[in-house]
Amino acid sequence: MxxxxxxxxTPIDKQVADAMIPYIYGNYGNPSSNHELGERTKEAVAEARSKVAKLLNCSANEIIFTSGGSESNNPVLKGVAHTYHHKGTHIITSEIEHPAILNPCNYLEKMGCEISYLPVNKNGMVDISKLDKMITEKTILVTIMHSNNETGTIQPIKEIAKICHDHDVLFHTDASQSLGKVPIDVQELDVDFLTIAGHKLYSPKGIGALYIKNGIKIESLIHGAGHESGRRAGTENVIFDVALGKACEVAQEALQxxxxxxxxxxxxxxxxxxxxxxxxxxxxxxxxxxxxxxxxxxxxxxxxxxxxxxxxxxxxxxxxxxxxxxxxxxxxxxxxxxxxxxxxxxxxxxxxxxxxxxxxxxxxxxxxxxx
Structure with a gap:
């Protein structure tokens, strides 16, 4: 083929597959357990989280492991809509977003939110000159993909973030398609949220991550025990967390x-x-x-x-x-x-x-x- x-x-990188093996056959403990097997997996998840954070240039506590890009996008859109409903119900996105953004937006529209769609030019670049005019006092979130999955066009994320923050509006970017292909520094881009999908990065399907800037709190999409610092309930997927961490480490080395x-x-x-x-x-x-x-x-x-x-x-x-x-x-x-x-x-x-x-x-x- x-x-x-x-x-x-993407296929799974051999280095990623090799990193998973010890947690498939031996280190099967629950990271919440207070014994040796639990400590091993707890340390493995922490190390994986640090590797993801290093690729993005952020703190490890700003990374939440998820099941993939769709799950990372949904808590941002629905969480912001719920947490900031007292401020407003207006969300801005673009006409060329992935269904993992467009369909949650459609859902929120049915729940009473107002969604505005930024147009793009002939090259697939969003028209940021119209963003400033679209933002109102009720705008609570702007979400624009880092790069388009069909054309590869990279959006002016740093400039969009500045416009948003000048208006005291939160900004999210879905970087599922970009991470590992081009350098991404969340400090430089100044985004509030950023989405990662592991299967675009030579790790398995079913693993992803969400960056949430320190200081920002939104309602969790999944309630339960206090996993992921209380931001995403569910026993950690140790095998795939390790895989994503290794994939990010390999990607960092390959960017040059x-x-x-x-x-x-x-x-x-x-x-x-x-x-x-x-x-x-x-x-x-x-x-x-x-x-x-x-x-x-x-x-x-x-x-x-x-x-x-x-x-x-x-x-x-x-x-x-x-x-x-x-x-x-x-x-x-x-x-x-x-x-x-x-x-x-x-x-x-x-x-x-x-x-x-x-x-x-x-x-x-x-x-x-x-x-």
Whole structure:
């Protein structure tokens, strides 16, 4: 299989798998237990939390382990709506957010919240000039993704955070797609909340984390015993916590390696050589994730083109959460990509195991089909 769908999910890194093994077969204690096995797992969770915090440049006590990106997003949206309802009920997001943001927003709208949606330009960048005008005295939260999962466009998070804080409004960013691909420093970005999804980072599905800046308190989504400093009840998932910690440690070491960006650039310009003006990049070439290309092949149907490439090539005609949909991607629609061009879109997302030889196979097949 030639796997070019790393934005959908990643394989588990061997170093991550190896780190999990001692907690699968031997160290099975409950971190809340006051005996040796409990102490071992308690220390393992604390070490994992510190590794996640180090990658984000924050304190370990600002990290909450969750079951993934969706669970990290929901406590922010619903927790802020509940805790700050006395201040207001207005939340701002963007038109290109992942369903893990849009659907909780839809839910909150039914509960009486007002949701506003920032538009984006042709490159998929939010229009921050409109944010200042959207914020009202009832605005309690702004949530904008760090980078888009379909186009890879990176948003001006630091600038958005400043606008929010100038208005005394909390700011959340979903960095599920970005972490490990580009440096993320929560101190520099000055965000109040940040979401992590482990399976985008070479750790297992079913683990994630939420950064909450010290001093901010919101109502917990899951009530029970006092796990995660009382912010997320449930016995700690030690095996997966350790996995995410190791994945963050590995990612920190790999951030300086530009192999993926070089391969992505090579692939893009080779595609240009083949298709010329019969292809269009959807997104911002100069301000995107280093592994992501959303390409519209003009005059082609993206789904058919991908199928014709062969079953041994894995890519996507949109995000994984939209697979099976017959309509064009909502993200491309928000970017005002004409429907006839959007229909030919394929997202290629590379990863640490991608090779030039694999890309050359894909390029040859595309070239043969284009002739």
């Amino acid at each position: 030639i796997y070019l769908d790393y934005n959908a999910t 390696n530009n192999k993926i960006s070089q391969l992505t650039e090579y692939f893009y310009y080779e595609l240009k050589n083949i298709f010329g003006n019969k292809m269009q990049l959807n997104g911002d070439l100069d301000n995107k994730l280093p592994n992501t290309l959303n390409i519209s092949f003009i005059g082609y149907d993206g789904a058919k083109l991908l199928a014709d490439l062969g079953e041994d090539i894995a890519a996507s005609t949109g995000s994984a959460c939209h697979s099976g949909a017959t309509s064009i991607s909502p993200v491309l629609k928000a970017m005002n990509v004409p429907s006839e061009i959007a229909r030919g879109a394929i997202r290629f997302s590379l990863g640490k195991y991608t090779t030039k030889e694999e890309l050359d196979i894909v390029l040859k097949r595309l070239n043969d089909m284009h002739k």
